[in-house]
Amino acid sequence: MALPIAMTRYRRLILLALLLLTVLLTVELTGLREQFSLPALRALLEANLAVGLLLFVLAFVIGNLIQLPGWPFLAAAILALGTVVGGLVTYMAACVSCLVTFQVVKGLGGSALRDIDKPLAKKILSRLDRHPVRSVVLLRLLFQTMPALNYTLALSGVKRRDYLLGTLLGLPLPLLVYCFFFDRIARVLQLV
Template sequence: MSLALSLTRYRRLIMLVMIIALVLIAVEMTGLREQLSVSFLRENLEANPVTGMVIFVLVFVVGNLIQLPGWIFLVAAILALGTVMGGVVTYIAAVTSCLVTFALVRGLGGNALREIKSPLAQKILARLDTHPVRSVTVMRMLFQTMPALNYTLALSGVPLRPYVIGTLLGLPFPITLYCLFFDRILLLLPIG
């Protein structure tokens, strides 16, 4: 690998880190982080389901970029829309968030993980190359929309189509389990 290619790779990764840091700083400085609460999301979903859903999806995307756990969004959606519709809206927001993160990270960082010379990394990437849809599906079932997974998959060089298919197939199961779990928990809590 040439020195110029290596420097370009590092510049892309540095730019990616800088953009994510800027998003995090913007969210902190604007006070949006304090607004990212179950009650805020619930109020928006209840007030107007259409604009509430758009806000919900946008906040989910930003939240995922700044490392907020997805269960916050799921609880808000269940409280506002019920278990089934809350799960559906969360699924749509989760898929959208994964795709936006993939596009942003891949666009800025390329497939930087392919440059790692570790035998373990090469073995993992080879397995991902052999069974990309199955690998993404299993990872989504285990780690859902975890930002670290989104970043890793985007930088791994996995093609967009297997990424999308694996994401679409892997998210329903854990979201359904979380919906059932939080539905049961919320039945026990005195929430209005």
């Protein structure tokens, strides 16, 4: 006996919520949460660059999954590696993080937003369908790596290729602005 489509959708969303709750609880109960602080991320990158970079990307992915903003990662990378290298490392880590989050959320939640039967939702999704890459670029310019944006786009049914291309094109400008901002703050506070 096949399940009704709505039941399947709700099961997928419940499974997604359970997975994310499990990740969040694991991070909290194991003490990993402290590793997402600016000093801990900076120390991670300064201790051993090769291993530090891999762990930095992993931390960014987990942080994005549990709804942490991206700015502490960028600030830590700039403080540890300098503005240019820190910015490039953050760009790479942000793109990987956004793509992993997209895959996990889409894999578990499917395109649940497509099932919303409201005129405003249908209008927004039709605009996304007409210009998916441009829409993702504009959303990245405004919201950068915001975890809620990653979840929403994953559940919207946007194609992975369009999501990735929009992310790759939309992140550099806001990250560049943040790089100069954090570099300036670090210089004023004499942290570098």
